[in-house]
Amino acid sequence: MPNTAANKRVHVAVGVIVNSLGDILIARRASDAHQGGLWEFPGGKVEVGEGVREALARELNEELGILIELDSCRSLIEISHDYSDKVVLLDVWRVTQFRGEPEGREGQPLRWVSPQSLSDYAFPAANTAIVDAIQSAETV
Ligand SMILES: Nc1nc2c([nH]c(=O)n2[C@@H]2O[C@H](COP(=O)(O)OP(=O)(O)OP(=O)(O)O)[C@@H](O)[C@H]2O)c(=O)[nH]1
Numbered sequence: 027m028p029n030t031a032a033n034k035r036v037h038v039a040v041g042v043i044v045n046s047l048g049d050i051l052i053a054r055r056a057s058d059a060h061q062g063g064l065w066e067f068p069g070g071k072v073e074v075g076e077g078v079r080e081a082l083a084r085e086l087n088e089e090l091g092i093l094i095e096l097d098s099c100r101s102l103i104e105i106s107h108d109y110s111d112k113v114v115l116l117d118v119w120r121v122t123q124f125r126g127e128p129e130g131r132e133g134q135p136l137r138w139v140s141p142q143s144l145s146d147y148a149f150p151a152a153n154t155a156i157v158d159a160i161q162s163a164e165t166v
């Protein structure tokens with residue numbers, strides 16, 4: 027296969043985790059990571075042979091120590107974004123059913139924030155569409 031941007035695209039499973047108050051969990055990316063120092067919705071790369079929701083469950087368990095209910099996850103939005111150094115496909119899921127209290131298993135700071143206050147945080151460029159989708163879902 028030719029080595030094009032399309033087949034180098036990184037598939038990422040991302041969770042918009044909502045608690046019983048309607049607040050959303052964000053985490054700060056390590057300063058040495060891609061898009062480091064910015065806030066993110068927890069998640070990570072889908073591995074070969076893995077389904078996206080299985081990847082989401084694995085990543086949220088590794089990064090936060092929670093167990094999510096796969097059947098209750100709802101697709102929120104898919105975003106393809108070209109950073110100059112890599113292309114990502116963010117496969118974003120709304121997660122409302124989970125067991126355990128999220129903790130930053132990799133030392134990452136966590137914060138629960140209201141949908142409207144997401145605008146106060148700096149996210150990677152690809153996330154603008156995610157924040158818009160969350161905030162417009164809130165107003166319908
Ligand atoms: N998890 C996550 N990744 C995001 C978001 N927005 C965004 O552009 N990304 C990009 O998606 C890519 C993969 O995410 P990741 O770094 O969390 O992957 P991972 O957990 O598997 O990390 P690892 O490579 O250290 O094992 C990164 O290039 C990251 O910059 C987001 O909101 N959440």
Ligand SMILES: [Mg+2]
Binds near residue numbers: 069070
């Ligand atoms: Mg990650």
